[in-house]
Amino acid sequence: MAKKIGADRKRSTVNIPSALGAELTDRRTKxxxxxxxxxxRLGYNINYIGQIxxxxxxxxxxxxxxxxxxxxxxxxxxxxxxxxxVSLSKKAAKKI
Numbered sequence: 001m002a003k004k005i006g007a008d009r010k011r012s013t014v015n016i017p018s019a020l021g022a023e024l025t026d027r028r029t030k031x032x033x034x035x036x037x038x039x040x041r042l043g044y045n046i047n048y049i050g051q052i053x054x055x056x057x058x059x060x061x062x063x064x065x066x067x068x069x070x071x072x073x074x075x076x077x078x079x080x081x082x083x084x085x086v087s088l089s090k091k092a093a094k095k096i
Contacts, residue, residue: 014093017055019085023078025053027071042066 013019028038035053039046044063051057052067059067068078 013082013085013089015055016079016082016086017058019082019089020078021053021055022085023081024067024071027073028053031071033070038070041070 013022028035033041035049036046038044039049042049042063048057052059052063064075064078068075071078073081
């Protein structure tokens, strides 16, 4: 059986770090890239990529720029996508 690419569950996106991690996971999985392939491509450890995606580590500006480049995004596009996730999460929470 092939190894799954991406998270098996929905993640909380109530703050920018978690929303950024979820956005990166979504973009990576939609591109069909594994964490290992992304780590190899950027010269980082697979564990570090996972920690960024789970919002356990805060990436530096250089790391964010590298990640944005892989997905053909500007930093502002990446952060805008994360901000949209936070906004949607907050709207959904208000409905409950």
